[in-house]
Amino acid sequence: MAALGYFVDAYDIVLFSVIRVKSLQGIGVPEAEIFNVGVNLLNWQLVGLLVGGVFWGVLGDKKGRLSVLFGSIFIYSVSNILNGFVHSVEVYELLRFTTGLGLAGELGAGITLVTEIMSKTGRGWGTTIIAAVGVMGVVAASLVGQAFSWQTSFFVGGGMGIVLLFLRLGVYESGMYQSVLRKKVARGNFLSLFTSQEKFLKYFSSILVALPVWYLVGILLTFSPEIGKSMGMSLLPNSGQAVFYAYIGLTLGDMTSGTLSQLLKNRKKVILGFLGLTSFFMILFFLCGSLSLPIFYGLCTAMGFSVGYWAIFVVVTSEQFGTNIRATAATTAPNLVRGSAVLLTTAFQWLTPSWGAVGAAEIVGLVTMAFAFWALRNLEETYGKNLDYTELL
Helix, strand or coil: CEEEEEEEEHHHHHHHHHHHHHHHCCCCEEEEEHHHHHHHHHHHHHHHHHHHHHHHHHHHCCCCCCHHHHHHHHHHHHHHHHHCCCCCHHHHHHHHHHHHHCCHHHHHHHHHHHHCCCCCCCCCHHHHHHHHHHHHHHHHHHHHHHHCCEEEHHHHHHHHHHHHHHHHHCCCHHHHHHHHHHHCCCCCCCCHEEEEEEEHHHHHHHHCCCHHHHHHHHHCCCCCCHHHHHCCCCCCHHHHHHHHHHHHHHHHHHHHHHHHHHCCCCCCCHHHHHHHHHHHHHHHHHCCCCHHHHHHHHHHHHHHHHCHHHHHHHHHHHHHCCCCCCCHHHHHHHHHHHHHHHHHHHHHHHHHHHHHHHHHHHHHHHHHHHHHHHHHHCCCCCCCCCCCCCCCC
């Protein structure tokens, strides 16, 4: 159920990147304004994820993991269906916000539940399955978004959410969480993540280490037509195709990184190796991506594989903190990573007039990778860590 929830989550997260142009054309946005309106709509969705991450994370620790799994998928499903009926940019902005708000609880609550149910040495396999199945939702979004109208693409996402809502009736609550309910400890205090230097550094580093994933999605894939044009390509890449190939790579990367972390019994070394691959393939992308469309898409696939450490990132974040604040950390961190794409896309948009799309993307990418390498040094190695403990809030 957690894997299917992430499938729906991933489907919608990237769906807008796939149908951005034709949906805006469909509601009458002039060609010259599609880029800026598209950035604003993406930012509204990311802000929804940011706000929802805090709301659902706190709720998951205060009221239970299941409350998030049911509430988040309901809001997402209704909002996504309504997205298919928009006729104005203003309504589109509102619905992208509420859709992001609903989606925000899916990944963190599912990962938290699975890590608390499975054994301390086996939970990495569970989260690997969730991540691998989940990112296939992006492949589905790419195929559906290109094969059908933008309205139908939204209806498909909302319909999947409603089906999943009923399937979740058989899911049970974490025993580890239920044991915390019997203790007199504070739960779900989001601000407590900032009250000590140790907790803040771990939390902040958990977010920064995953920034390259959303740099790839939010800039290189979403704005691949603009980047291809800036590179001087005669045949411009299609963002839907770029997303499709990148997420095939990401699915393989998630399975590979998760498997390696289990076999090597070390999370940090695997993340370090994948960050190195990410740097290498990004350099190749800017040097060779303009040579031909097949090379461009091939490098999108390679970069997708290299950011496949997302599977480890989500479990490492949940393993950094105690049971009484685990859902808060595990739910807010991925959404703050996604929400940080607002800063990345804004910086890209601001730099583009002076540096061009390629130069702006290179600058943002360099800063993003530097932050990720620095953040990895601050994280605790958590393979086999006992999670049955509480934090002093």
